[in-house]
Amino acid sequence: MESRKFHFAQALLPEGWAKDVSVAVGANGMIQSVTANGRGGRKIMGAAIPAMPNVHSHAHQRLMQGLAEKAGPGADSFWTWREVMYGFALRLGPDDLEAVAAQLYVEMLKAGFSVAGEFQYLHHQPDGAPYDEPAELSLRCLSAAEQAGIAITLLPTLYAHGGFGGQPPVTGQRRFIHSADSYLRMHETLAKACATHPLRRLGISPHSLRAVTPALLQEVLNGIAPDAPVHIHVAEQVKEVEDCVSFSGLRPVEMLLENFDLSPRWTAIHATHMTARETQRLAASGAVAGLCPTTEANLGDGIFPATDHLKEGGAIAIGSDSHITVSPSEDLRMLEYSQRLRDRTRNALASGPGASTGRTLYAAALKGGATSMTQPVGAIARGHRADIAVLDTEHPSLIGRSEDQLLDSWIFSAGNPAVAHMLVGGEHVVKNGRHIREDDIETRFRNTVRRLMT
Ligand code: ZN
Numbered sequence: 001m002e003s004r005k006f007h008f009a010q011a012l013l014p015e016g017w018a019k020d021v022s023v024a025v026g027a028n029g030m031i032q033s034v035t036a037n038g039r040g041g042r043k044i045m046g047a048a049i050p051a052m053p054n055v056h057s058h059a060h061q062r063l064m065q066g067l068a069e070k071a072g073p074g075a076d077s078f079w080t081w082r083e084v085m086y087g088f089a090l091r092l093g094p095d096d097l098e099a100v101a102a103q104l105y106v107e108m109l110k111a112g113f114s115v116a117g118e119f120q121y122l123h124h125q126p127d128g129a130p131y132d133e134p135a136e137l138s139l140r141c142l143s144a145a146e147q148a149g150i151a152i153t154l155l156p157t158l159y160a161h162g163g164f165g166g167q168p169p170v171t172g173q174r175r176f177i178h179s180a181d182s183y184l185r186m187h188e189t190l191a192k193a194c195a196t197h198p199l200r201r202l203g204i205s206p207h208s209l210r211a212v213t214p215a216l217l218q219e220v221l222n223g224i225a226p227d228a229p230v231h232i233h234v235a236e237q238v239k240e241v242e243d244c245v246s247f248s249g250l251r252p253v254e255m256l257l258e259n260f261d262l263s264p265r266w267t268a269i270h271a272t273h274m275t276a277r278e279t280q281r282l283a284a285s286g287a288v289a290g291l292c293p294t295t296e297a298n299l300g301d302g303i304f305p306a307t308d309h310l311k312e313g314g315a316i317a318i319g320s321d322s323h324i325t326v327s328p329s330e331d332l333r334m335l336e337y338s339q340r341l342r343d344r345t346r347n348a349l350a351s352g353p354g355a356s357t358g359r360t361l362y363a364a365a366l367k368g369g370a371t372s373m374t375q376p377v378g379a380i381a382r383g384h385r386a387d388i389a390v391l392d393t394e395h396p397s398l399i400g401r402s403e404d405q406l407l408d409s410w411i412f413s414a415g416n417p418a419v420a421h422m423l424v425g426g427e428h429v430v431k432n433g434r435h436i437r438e439d440d441i442e443t444r445f446r447n448t449v450r451r452l453m454t
Contacts, residue, residue: 004024004025004026004027004426005022005023005024005025005040005041005042006022006023006025006041006042006043006044006386006388006423007020007021007022007023007038007039007040007041007042007043007044008020008021008023008044008046008047008048008390009045009046009047009393010047010048010393010402010403011023011034011036011047011048011049011380012047012048012049012050012380012407013034013036013379013380013381014379014380014381017402017403017404018036018037019036019037020036020037020038020039021034021035021036021038021048021380022034022035022038022039022040022041023041023048023380023386023388024041025386025423025425025426026426028198028425029198029199029385029386029424029425029426029427030376030383030384030385030386030425031380031381031382031383031384031385031386032382033382034380034381034382044390044421044428045390045392045393045394045420046390046391046392046393046394046420046421047390047391047393047406048380048388048389048390049362049380049388049389049390049391049407050366050377050378050379050380050384050387050388050389051112051113051114051115051377051387051388051389051422051423051424052112052113052114052318052328052362052365052366052369052389053113053114053115053117053153053317053366053369053370053372053373053375053377053378054108054113054115054116054117054318054319054320054326054328054369055115055117055153055231055267055288055290055317055318055319055368055369055372055373056117056119056231056267056269056290056292056318056319056320056321057104057108057116057117057118057119057319057320057321057323058118058119058120058121058321058322058323059097059100059101059104059105059116059118059120059141059144060088060089060092060097060100060101060122061085061088061321061322061323062100062101062103062104062107062323062326063088063092063100063449063452064084064085064088064322065323065324066324067084068080068081068084068085077300078236078237078239078299078300078301079239081299082172083172085322086172086173087172088452089122089172089175090126090172090175091126091452092122092452094131094136094137094140095140095448096448096452097122097137097140097141097144098140098141098143098144099144099441099444099445099447099448100144100445100448100449101118101140101141101144101145102144102147102148102441102444102445103441103442103444103445104116104144104323104326105144105145105147105148105150106148106435106437106438106441106442107323107326108148108150108320108326109148109149109150109422109424109429109430109435110416110419110422110430110433110435111326111327111328111329111416111419112327112328112329112389112416112419112422113150113320113326113328114150114151114377114387114388114389114422114424115150115151115152115153115369115373115375115377115387116145116150116151116152116153117152117153117155117231117267117290117319117372117373118138118141118145118152118153118154118155119155119157119205119231119269120137120138120141120154120155120156120157120205121156121157121159121176121205121207122137122175122176123137123138123156123157123175123176123177123178123186124174124175124176124177125175126175127174128174128175128177130182133189134182134185134186134189135156135186135189135190135193138154138156138186138190139189139190139193141154142154142190142193142194142200145199145200147437147441148429148435148437148441149424149427149429149436149437150199150424150429151199151200151373151375151377151385151387151424151425152199152200152201153200153201153202153203153229153372153373153374153375154190154194154200154201154202154203155203155204155205155229155231156183156186156187156190156202156204156205157176157205157206157207158178158183158204158205158206158207158211158212158216158217158220159173159176159177159178159207159211159212160177160178160179160211160212160213160216161210161211161212161213162210162211163210163243164209164210164243164244164247164248165213165247166213176207176211180216180219180220180223183220184220184223184224187202187204187223187224190202191225198385198425199424199425201229201373201374201375202225202228203228203229203230203231203374204220204221204224204228204229204230204231205230205231205232206220206230206232207232207233208232208233208234208240209232209234209244209252209255209256210240210243214255214259214260217260218259218260227265227374228265228374229265229266229267229372229373229374230265230266230267231266231267231269231290231372232256232266232267232268232269233269233270234252234253234256234268234269234270234271235251235252235253235268235270235271235272235273235274236269236270236272236273236296236299236301237272237273237301237302238273238302240252241273251273251274251275251278252273253268253271253274253278253281253282254278256268257278257281257282257285262282262285262286262287263285263286263287264286264287264288264315264371265287266285266287266288267287267288267289267290267317267372268282268287268288268289268290269290269292269319269321270290270291270292270296270301270304271289271290271304272296272301272302272303272304273302274305276305276308279305279308279309279312279314280308280312282309282314283309283312283313283314283315284312284313286315287315288315288316288317288368288369288371288372289304289309289314289315289316289317289368290316290317290318290319290372291304291306291316291317291318291319291331291335292318292319292320292321292322292331293318293331293332293334293335293338294320294321294324294325294327294330294331294334295319295320295321295322295323295324296321297334297338298322298324299322303338303339303342304335304338306335306338306339306348306349307339307343307348307349310349310364315364315367315368315371316364316365316368317365317368317369317371317372317373318331318332318335318365318369319331326416327415327416328365329410329411329414329415329416329418330415330416332358332361332362332365332411333411333412335349335361336348336349336357336361349361356404356405356407356408357408357411357412358404358407358408358409358410358411358412359404359407359408361411362407362411366378366379375387385424385425386423386424386425386426387423387424387425388421388422388423389419389421389422390419390420390421390422390423391406391410391418391419391420392417392418392419392420392433393406395414395417395418395420396414397409397410397413397414397418398410398414398418417433419433420432420433
């Protein structure tokens with residue numbers, strides 16, 4: 001049995017950076033004690049920081065990395081990308097999804113993420129009929145997370161309609177569709193699978209205001225635990241805003257605010273297109289804005305009003321969503337760069353004069369991410385789970401840096417290759433840049449992709 005006490009040359013603690021930090025971890029994966037200027041424990045070289053939650057993942061979309069980057073005959077948009085995505089989604093079987101998700105989760109761990117927020121909307125067989133076990137595909141995501149050793153907040157998706165006002169779903173959506181009753185039955189199965197597992201939490205993801213009516217969502221919310229996290233895509237696309245306004249007279253974020261009592265239990269995924277008033281109200285509600293900056297850039301969604309949202313005290317978290325890249329450092333960098341490009345400024349999101357932009361962004365996304373995932377993570381401190389990323393201080397981009405400079409040089413330059421180690425619940429799953437089950441998981445993934453691409 002490996003030592004459950006670790007020693008780091010430096011670590012980012014809630015009170016700031018500290019040297020010679022020993023962290024004792026209990027059998028349940030929770031941190032029992034943290035001692036600065038101490039000795040003892042298995043030495044892990046590098047700088048320890050709390051690992052980042054990835055609050056928005058669609059595992060199956062990992063398959064189509066780079067396959068929607070060819071110009072079409074007409075104007076390319078989110079909606080033409082969605083057609084390519086639906087094509088892949090219609091072909092995957094349960095073993096395929098498990099293989100793809102396991103590979104994705106290994107990649108997340110190697111990049112510094114320790115929790116996957118899996119917004120899982122593939123439910124049924126390719127012809128739309130339920131599997132013998134209706135929760136089959138979501139259970140496969142749990143199994144993939146187990147193989148990779150990542151924590152997971154499973155967010156099975158409630159999807160009923162093809163557009164605002166209860167429009168019928170289109171063919172490409174037939175694997176997603178549930179009634180309130182069939183959804184709640186599936187949710188009950190998943191609640192049993194998550195109940196006693198230390199790395200699992202269960203929530204719900206109403207897909208969007210296009211796919212659920214407020215009445216349907218309320219009916220389902222009445223049937224699940226009152227503290228389960230709720231994630232919803234909202235205001236990602238201008239067309240979605242226009243359709244929402246012409247249907248209801250309200251913009252999507254307004255419609256959400258008018259119909260539901262938003263709180264930290266809620267994560268608004270994207271929330272890209274908001275008026276100043278919506279930004280202020282969303283921030284004041286305590287709901288987390290779940291941002292996916294590299295996916296939003298790839299899809300041409302638009303720019304989230306991050307400077308205003310943070311000024312209003314709003315909470316943020318990050319997710320890799322379509323997995324065009326899987327990297328907390330790149331998503332935080334893209335978030336900051338989007339504001340710089342729009343406002344022609346620098347250090348747009350730093351908390352104040354002299355503050356590190358990397359540290360500000362990292363701290364904000366850790367806090368919002370832990371809330372959004374309802375997982376006991378986000379700090380190297382007693383009572384938190386031992387989810388710890390370790391940066392390689394010998395990486396050429398990090399040489400000679402200390403404290404917040406390490407975060408800035410990692411986020412703005414070094415990226416994923418500077419993540420040397422990962423602990424999840426005290427389990428040492430990435431060692432010197434290699435995941436402990438990387439070879440087996442990658443071989444299975446290669447075989448799956450080759451078969452699906454032919
Ligand atoms: Zn999404």
